[in-house]
Amino acid sequence: MSLYRIAKIIVSTLFYPLYRIKVVGKENIPTKGPVIICSNHISNLDPPVIGITSPRVIHFMAKEELxxxxxSRKLLTGIHAFPVRRGMADRNALRTGLKILKEGKVLGLFPEGTRSRTGKPGKPLAGVGFFALRSDAVVIPCAIKSSYKPFKRTIVTYGEPVEMNELRKQKASAQETADTIMKEIKNLLNLS
Known part of the structure; x- marks a missing residue:
């Protein structure tokens, strides 16, 4: 059994009852083919929560320092995370992300690039738009609503795929694409 599978079982056993996790829209995640899951970022607990609520294995970017x-390097590599240098265009991380998508796997991204200090989604970085435009991946917006206080409800909502064909036709920039994805995440936060 892989480290990812073992970690998923352990974290699920702890988190589902502790944070009373409710998952909405899991059926929106395609069962095969390349997918980008884009979520708001409110806590260090977001990646494991998305990892246990997604039916597919997710490859996350994690800051290089980790x-x-x-x-921690062996642990993160074992759960399919890969390093990214923040604050600059990290070509290695971009190449790795595109390779994951080319192999038909799932890439997990936080468009803001860092946790929100206010709990409200901030301005997205262009990187998420780059991956969306440069791949054939289905882009799934995800919204996490949680205080991460024990026994308080956590709701994870997976939205319908973001319409990428129109953006490609309009020759939208990476930033415009990122803004569109973030708008969908904000919509889910208001509705979920």
Whole structure:
């Protein structure tokens, strides 16, 4: 059994009762082919929560500093995370992300690039638009509503795919595409 599978079982057993997780729209995630799951980012607990609520294995970007120590590097690599240098265009991370999508896998991204200090979604970075435009991936917006207080309800909503054909036809920029994706996440936050 893979480390990812073991981690998913352990985290699910702990998190589902502790945070009373409710999942909405899981059926919107395609069962095969490349997918980008784009979520708001309110806590360090977001990646494991998306990991346990998604029916598919997710590959997340994680800040490079987390890969410096041998133990955390092995753990993160074992759960399919890969490093990204923040604050600059990291070509290696971009290449890795595109390779994951080309192989028909799932890439998990937080469009803002960092946690929101206010809990409200901020301005997205262009990177998410780059991946959406440069791949054939289905883009699924995701909204997490949670205080992450024990026994308080956490709602994870997966929305319908973002319409990418129109954006490609209009020759939308990476930033315009990122803004469109973030708008869909905000809509889910208001509706879920």
């Amino acid at each position: 890969f410096e120590k041998t133990f």
